[in-house]
Amino acid sequence: MLSHLLHQRGVESVVIDLRAREDIEETIKAGVLEQGTVDLMTQTGVGDRLHRDGFVHHGFNLAFSGEHSSASIPSPGSAFSPRRRHPRTS
Structure with missing residues (x-):
C-alpha cells in the first residue's frame, strides 16, 4: 500500500521480497481491516479484490x-x- 501511495505522489520506490510477485499477489491473507483502510484502498484504486473476495x-x-x-x-x-x-x- 505504501509503495502504491508513493507512486501516486510521483515518488519512486522498490519493494523487495523473497517471493515472486505472482506468488505474493495470489496469496490469500486472513485478517481484519478497519474501515479507514478499506476506504483508502478503494479510493486509491486497489480495493477490487477486497470487495470481490472479502467478507464483512x-x-x-x-x-x-x-x-x-x-x-x-x-x-x-x-x-x-x-x-x-x-x-x-x-
Whole structure:
C-alpha cells in the first residue's frame, strides 16, 4: 500500500521480497481491516479484490475462563448491542 501511495505522489520506490510477485499477489491473507483502510484502498484504486473476495463481519466473539461472549459491531449511528454470555462449547 505504501509503495502504491508513493507512486501516486510521483515518488519512486522498490519493494523487495523473497517471493515472486505472482506468488505474493495470489496469496490469500486472513485478517481484519478497519474501515479507514478499506476506504483508502478503494479510493486509491486497489480495493477490487477486497470487495470481490472479502467478507464483512458484523460482530466478534471473545472467550475467557470457559465463557464465550459475542458482540455486534454497530452500523454508524446505531447503539452497541452486546449479546448474552453463554458457556463455551468445546
